[in-house]
Amino acid sequence: MDLKSVFQPRTLCVIGVSQYNPLSPGTVIYQKNLHEMEVEVFGVNPRGGTLDGREIYKSISDVPKDIDLAVICVHAEAVNEVLEECGEVGVKGVVVVSGGFAEIGGEGIERQNQLVKIAKKYDMVVIGPNCVGVYSPPYVDTFFLPSERLVTPPPGNVAVISQSGGILVDQFFSKYTERKIGVSVAVSTGNKAIVDENVLLEYFKNDPRTKLIAVYLEGFREKEGTLFLRRAMECFERKKPVLVFMAGKSDYGKQATASHTGSVMAAYNVASAAFRQWGVIEAEDEYEVITFSKVLSFNLPSIKNGNIAVLTISGGHGVLCADLCVQYGLKLVEFTEEEQEEMRMLLNPSAAPIASLKNPIDLTGSLTDSDVEKVAEYLMRNEKVEATILLMLPYPPTISMQLGRRTANIVRKYRKPVVAYVPWVQKYQMIVEGFELNGVPVAHTVEEAVQMIKALKLKGEAEMRINRSLG
Structure with missing residues (x-):
């Protein structure tokens, strides 16, 4: 088609x-x-x-x-x-x-x-x-919402497929815009009488503008689900992950989907298990689908085991992040006394005596840009660390607005994923952009940063399953 x-x-x-x-x-x-x-x-x-x-x-x-x-x-x-x-x-x-x-x-x-x-x-x-139809800039926009009411995300590499127009313009467009997630094409399928998710996956598989396909699902028709899994795996083989957010998980939700788009959702646990088996990345809720979209659009390397290092300016943020890592199935790498001492030797004289070099690594408010760069590079070289979370609160006067750019330019030399948390307020946009323009996604909250790493772990699990299935 x-x-x-x-x-x-x-x-x-x-x-x-x-x-x-x-x-x-x-x-x-x-x-x-x-x-x-x-x-x-x-x-x-x-x-x-x-x-x-x-x-x-x-x-x-x-x-x-x-x-x-x-x-x-x-x-x-x-x-x-x-x-x-x-x-x-x-x-x-x-x-x-x-x-x-x-x-x-x-x-x-x-x-x-x-x-x-x-x-x-x-x-x-x-x-x-x-x-509501199709949003495909700069060619066409069939959404019947006035431009002064509709928030449209910037151009990018994420294709969005949604059975619900409301979910598309609110959960995706508004939140994508807040988090600077770019869209290649967006489609509201509605009742999908002719064009369904499978037809669209086949198209986006070959679309040069698209590198990630995010899908909001309310259900499948007979035999539609099996084909969806095959199409999703084909997309993944083309280095285009398929990210799914499912609705209609409860009995009441199933009734609502039937009256909304005439869809029928199979038992949620069955569908979810099938997604995992076929390499589909599933977001559990409306928050994860946005966070997963953000990090996966950066095309970062996946991770296999979830072995994480946390580098922070604030001890409290480090504790919060540690709890969240456990909650999301990630593991904090344990550094030996020797490794901790090696990191301490990299720090400036004010930070070195008071920094905690366990994991989370708390450099305290006495750190400088150079401290972050040096310790981040140390973590990139450490074979035990698969990914690093940077909790960068730009309040200490010893930190410059160039922190994002300087740190990102160091870590981008290594094929290891790094994500950052920076407070999303206007005065810190130079730091945020310094990270993101150089390949490091920035989260709105500490939990979002942890969710980003979870997405990379799910991507790694999907790669392993698909590789096994291909023999």
């Missing part, structure tokens, strides 16, 4: 624009693409007229150019008639925003079955129904 018409269309037709309601879904989509995207856009309304000084056509058959992508924003009862017309004029891709299909049961199921027949008759790629 060729999805280029959906993700990189040259021409777009929005069916259901309004001259009189600037906040109608069709009008919002039309104006966003007219002013913000590269696609050439046309509007359709049976009454015709003009919008923003441009002609509104009475039918898609009146549009003077071939259309790559059509967005249908009409009442559910009229969707299939419009879809048929799209097929007749050779439209390649369609996003059906309208609800009122399988998610409502009864006549909605029949309506969706008819939609599938029409799409297959004309070999059209259909996203939805009951969705």
Whole structure:
């Protein structure tokens, strides 16, 4: 199935624009693409007229150019008639925003079955129904949310697939933006009548813009789950991990998914076990999916055993981090007296007598940038340490705003993952950017930093399982 018409269309037709309601879904989509995207856009309304000084056509058959992508924003009862017309004029891709299909049961199921027949008759790629559609900058944006309301993340390498439009724009877009996680493409699949996660995984597997695929799942149709596992493993083999966040784990959650997108979720423990077996990385909650997305988008090396070093400025933060490492299944490396003394010899005269060189390593408030650089490099060279967490509180006057850049430039020479915690306030953005622009992801909290290392351990476990399965 060729999805280029959906993700990189040259021409777009929005069916259901309004001259009189600037906040109608069709009008919002039309104006966003007219002013913000590269696609050439046309509007359709049976009454015709003009919008923003441009002609509104009475039918898609009146549009003077071939259309790559059509967005249908009409009442559910009229969707299939419009879809048929799209097929007749050779439209390649369609996003059906309208609800009122399988998610409502009864006549909605029949309506969706008819939609599938029409799409297959004309070999059209259909996203939805009951969705917000596609965000694929700089080409197209079919989300019917006004730009002043929608927070969009920066360009990046994460493709997002979500059955829920609300989850996509809130849990992913808003939180990705807060944490500077970049997106290549985002898709709301809704009822996934034609295009489901498996079709999208096949596309993103070969998409040069995408290095990580994050998926919000509410359920699978019959046989869909098995194919999903195969597709996910194929993506992993291409060095593109698939990260899944599942909903519908409880009985009440399953009932809610049925009425939301018409999906059916298998027993959670069965699905979760299958994910582990096939190399899918699973986030347990809405917080982990964001943190995992962040660290995996940096393409850091995985770890196998979870042997961690913690380098901190604050003893209290070190204690907190140690507890969290145990909670998340990680192990603090034990340094010998000799190793501790070797690290002490690297410190400035003020910090050396009072620093605690056990693990967590507390350099105290008497440290300097140079102390952090030297001890971090020592940890990179220590074979017992698989990954390092840096808890960098930039309060002591002996620390400069160049701490992030200087430390990151040291550790980037080694193929060992490093993550950092720095308070996310504006005055410390130079330190944050110094780390991140040089390949060290920065967490919002100490717990997020630990979650990042957990994600790298899960990635390592996935690699081992896939390598074993390939013989």
